[in-house]
Amino acid sequence: MKHKKIIFFLLASFLMTLPAVAAEEESEEGKISLKEILFGHVQDSYQWHVTDINEHPVVINLPMIFYSQNSGFHVMCSSQFEHEPNADLLREGPDGFYIKGAEDEKGEIVEMVNGKLEPVCLDISITKQVMVLFIDAILLLICILVPARWCKKHKVDDPAPRGFTGMMHMFVMSVYNDLIKSTLGEKADKYAPYLLTCFFFIFFANLMGVMPFPPGGGNITGNIAVTAALALMTFLITNCTGNSHYWKEIFWPDVPTWLKCPVPLMPVIELFGVFIKPIVLMVRLFANMLAGHAIAISLSCMIFIMFALGGWMGNLLGGIITPVSVAMSIFMMFLELLVCYIQAMVFTLLSAIYINMSHATHE
Numbered sequence: 001m002k003h004k005k006i007i008f009f010l011l012a013s014f015l016m017t018l019p020a021v022a023a024e025e026e027s028e029e030g031k032i033s034l035k036e037i038l039f040g041h042v043q044d045s046y047q048w049h050v051t052d053i054n055e056h057p058v059v060i061n062l063p064m065i066f067y068s069q070n071s072g073f074h075v076m077c078s079s080q081f082e083h084e085p086n087a088d089l090l091r092e093g094p095d096g097f098y099i100k101g102a103e104d105e106k107g108e109i110v111e112m113v114n115g116k117l118e119p120v121c122l123d124i125s126i127t128k129q130v131m132v133l134f135i136d137a138i139l140l141l142i143c144i145l146v147p148a149r150w151c152k153k154h155k156v157d158d159p160a161p162r163g164f165t166g167m168m169h170m171f172v173m174s175v176y177n178d179l180i181k182s183t184l185g186e187k188a189d190k191y192a193p194y195l196l197t198c199f200f201f202i203f204f205a206n207l208m209g210v211m212p213f214p215p216g217g218g219n220i221t222g223n224i225a226v227t228a229a230l231a232l233m234t235f236l237i238t239n240c241t242g243n244s245h246y247w248k249e250i251f252w253p254d255v256p257t258w259l260k261c262p263v264p265l266m267p268v269i270e271l272f273g274v275f276i277k278p279i280v281l282m283v284r285l286f287a288n289m290l291a292g293h294a295i296a297i298s299l300s301c302m303i304f305i306m307f308a309l310g311g312w313m314g315n316l317l318g319g320i321i322t323p324v325s326v327a328m329s330i331f332m333m334f335l336e337l338l339v340c341y342i343q344a345m346v347f348t349l350l351s352a353i354y355i356n357m358s359h360a361t362h363e
Contacts, residue, residue: 044129044223046099046107047078048214057083060214062131067122068111071095090117132218133226136205143168143200175199179345183352191355194237198230199348206289206340210333221343222290224282231282234351239274242358249360250274277354281347288343296332299325 048060061079068074074095081093091099091107098117101107109125110117126134147168150161161169180195181188202221209219220226250270252260259266302325307318 044127046125046127048128050214062126064125066109066120066125068120070111070113129218129220129223132208132220135215136208139204140200179349180352184356187359195348195352198351199344202347203340203344206343209289210336210340219289219293221285222293224286227282227286231278234281234354235278238354238358245360246358281350285343285347292336292339296329299329299332
């Protein structure tokens with residue numbers, strides 16, 4: 001009965017948001033552009049679009065900080081720029097600055113100089129995904145520092161904590177024992193802080209990407225720059241802490257000499273593997289999270305695409321596809337929650353495996 005109530009609540013919430021989505025995403029010609037909808041929901045932007053009320057957008061305006069070689073540093077608010085772009089897809093702002101693209105796109109900040117548009121040199125604006133990144137970091141600190149404070153005030157033989165602290169203790173120990181300890185063995189304590197940080201940061205970021213309203217809505221793990229930074233950290237830790245046997249196996253592996261000299265076939269392959277591992281980490285997390293959002297949005301858009309056909313055929317197909325699309329969207333929502341955990345677990349496990357491989361001993 002409890003599960004039925006949860007499903008009914010999710011279904012009702014989804015159906016209540018359909019009119020707003022339809023009004024927001026229909027083009028001037030009354031047609032649905034799946035490409036515009038998809039990229040409008042997964043890419044970054046200078047403002048946080050919440051919903052539309054009576055055809056008026058409800059947005060959270062964010063600070064814009066950038067440097068122009070012609071006029072120096074500027075600090076503005078996204079509300080100072082026009083919400084709708086002009087015929088040239090430029091959103092006009094103060095002091096001759098413009099944003100390229102629509103209101104739900106990050107675009108590019110350009111400046112009008114002598115009748116020509118020139119991009120700014122440095123853009124460090126607090127965009128939607130950056131704001132979600134900050135919120136994710138704050139949640140991570142709360143979830144770690146609160147249990148750590150309890151541990152500092154209690155002894156080992158005290159009764160186990162309850163509530164939020166107890167849940168986090170259970171979660172941390174599960175990840176530590178099942179993923180980190182079982183992979184790294186006695187080296188687990190040295191690398192556990194980094195690996196636990198990776199797991200919870202990715203897990204919270206994935207959950208906030210699934211959440212369709214603030215403080216969620218920013219798919220930061222669907223941004224390849226974020227996954228590249230995480231993979232780079234694993235790459236640096238793996239190769240900077242690797243022992244001499246690890247590097248020997250790369251440049252002079254235990255294979256027949258003719259595979260190493262005069263043609264260094266195996267060393268080249270092993271060296272490629274050093275750089276392929278972080279690329280795998282980066283692309284795996286990015287592609288899985290982006291694909292999940294793309295599928296969920298595509299299923300929802302099928303309703304409006306069918307009704308946009310018009311006539312009795314469009315109404316018939318729309319009526320048939322609506323319950324199917326809603327059911328599949330709810331299924332994808334639950335599946336995305338599972339994927340949030342799985343992708344955080346896979347990234348942490350692969351990072352632990354790569355670190356353990358860099359400390360291999362000679363057999």
